[in-house]
Amino acid sequence: MTETRLRTWTHSFGYGLAALFIFSLALQNLRYGFYELFYLALAMTCLLLAGLIYTFVCRRQQLSAPGHLLILAGLNAGLVAAILVLDSPGVTHWAMPLLILNLLVLPLRQGLSLSALLLVPVIGAVWFGNSAAYALMTSMGLILTLAVGALYIWHYDHIAQSAEDLAITDPVTGAHNSRFLDETLQKEISRAIATGHPLSVINLSFDYTDEIRDLHGKAGLQNLFKSVTEHLFGVIRAGDSLYTLNDSEFFLILPFTPEEGVRVIAERIRRSIGEREWSGIGRLSVSLGCTTRGNGDTSTVSLRNRANQAMHQARQRGMDSAWFSPGESVDI
Numbered sequence: 605m606t607e608t609r610l611r612t613w614t615h616s617f618g619y620g621l622a623a624l625f626i627f628s629l630a631l632q633n634l635r636y637g638f639y640e641l642f643y644l645a646l647a648m649t650c651l652l653l654a655g656l657i658y659t660f661v662c663r664r665q666q667l668s669a670p671g672h673l674l675i676l677a678g679l680n681a682g683l684v685a686a687i688l689v690l691d692s693p694g695v696t697h698w699a700m701p702l703l704i705l706n707l708l709v710l711p712l713r714q715g716l717s718l719s720a721l722l723l724v725p726v727i728g729a730v731w732f733g734n735s736a737a738y739a740l741m742t743s744m745g746l747i748l749t750l751a752v753g754a755l756y757i758w759h760y761d762h763i764a765q766s767a768e769d770l771a772i773t774d775p776v777t778g779a780h781n782s783r784f785l786d787e788t789l790q791k792e793i794s795r796a797i798a799t800g801h802p803l804s805v806i807n808l809s810f811d812y813t814d815e816i817r818d819l820h821g822k823a824g825l826q827n828l829f830k831s832v833t834e835h836l837f838g839v840i841r842a843g844d845s846l847y848t849l850n851d852s853e854f855f856l857i858l859p860f861t862p863e864e865g866v867r868v869i870a871e872r873i874r875r876s877i878g879e880r881e882w883s884g885i886g887r888l889s890v891s892l893g894c895t896t897r898g899n900g901d902t903s904t905v906s907l908r909n910r911a912n913q914a915m916h917q918a919r920q921r922g923m924d925s926a927w928f929s930p931g932e933s934v935d936i
């Protein structure tokens with residue numbers, strides 16, 4: 605299930621459950637003749653149902669739907685106004701489902717801020733005109749509800765972030781994996797089309813990979829791969845990104861880099877790798893295939909294929925070299 609769908613379900617569930625709870629309070633108050641509280645609960649139920657409908661209407665932009673903040677701010681403000689005006693101590697308990705809903709629906713900081721704004725007047729009202737024991741118990745209950753809810757949401761956000769990092773990062777090297785490459789490359793192509801800036805890519809491969817694996821084993825090759833990744837992170841500039849394709853191949857995306865630039869950086873990478881003594885391995889040479897986006901290149905496939913073919917060209921021409929293949933240009 606995607607993050608957007610998961611949020612659509614949890615938001616709907618939260619709004620729906622809170623609407624049921626507040627509506628049952630409305631019916632109870634109607635039964636006992638507390639008409640002001642009945643109307644308050646009815647208005648809150650309507651706002652909660654509006655939240656439910658809004659969730660479904662914005663189900664494709666759930667992560668950035670701004671209307672939730674307005675709806676929840678309205679609910680919180682309504683409750684605070686009622687607590688201040690109605691002088692009914694039982695209303696303070698209605699804050700509990702709102703605290704949970706704020707945290708469930710809004711981003712953590714927004715949810716916490718709104719909940720704090722709700723808690724201050726609610727706790728103030730509880731201490732005003734009630735016994736200290738009752739006020740203490742209610743205040744602690746509300747604070748505990750907020751703290752546990754916030755802790756749980758923080759924990760969830762943390763796990764979700766770690767899972768996302770794991771999904772796009774190569775566990776051996778810490779570089780991005782190929783799954784993330786197409787996504788980023790497509791974004792960079794769109795950006796280059798929109799801004800007119802040059803975009804270049806490099807496909808880098810170790811020479812003599814089979815011999816290295818035979819001599820030093822899979823572990824030796826993995827260690828070398830990890831060291832080369834660290835080395836590459838030190839050579840490329842901020843804004844460039846590095847991806848691992850398999851245990852001996854890398855892909856680099858170089859935004860704002862023209863043909864002359866990619867030739868310079870490819871040569872710099874080739875030389876810096878070739879000149880170094882690699883621990884446990886000795887000398888290493890690499891072949892690099894480079895290309896720059898032409899105005900006919902609108903998809904990731906053409907750029908990736910061309911860089912790969914250029915890398916094979918470099919290999920065929922004796923390895924330890926870089927080969928540049930020009931981009932596809934069409935008359936506009």
Ligand SMILES: Nc1nc2c(ncn2[C@@H]2O[C@H](COP(=O)(O)OP(=O)(O)OP(=O)(O)O)[C@@H](O)[C@H]2O)c(=O)[nH]1
Pocket residue numbers: 839840841844858859860861862864865866868869
């Ligand atoms: N994307 C990218 N391009 C590079 C990098 N290093 C050099 N280049 C390209 O090569 C060109 C010449 O680079 P240099 O020889 O370092 O000259 P420079 O004048 O110091 O380059 P700047 O970094 O632009 O100041 C740059 O303008 C870039 O287009 C790099 O790490 N990443």
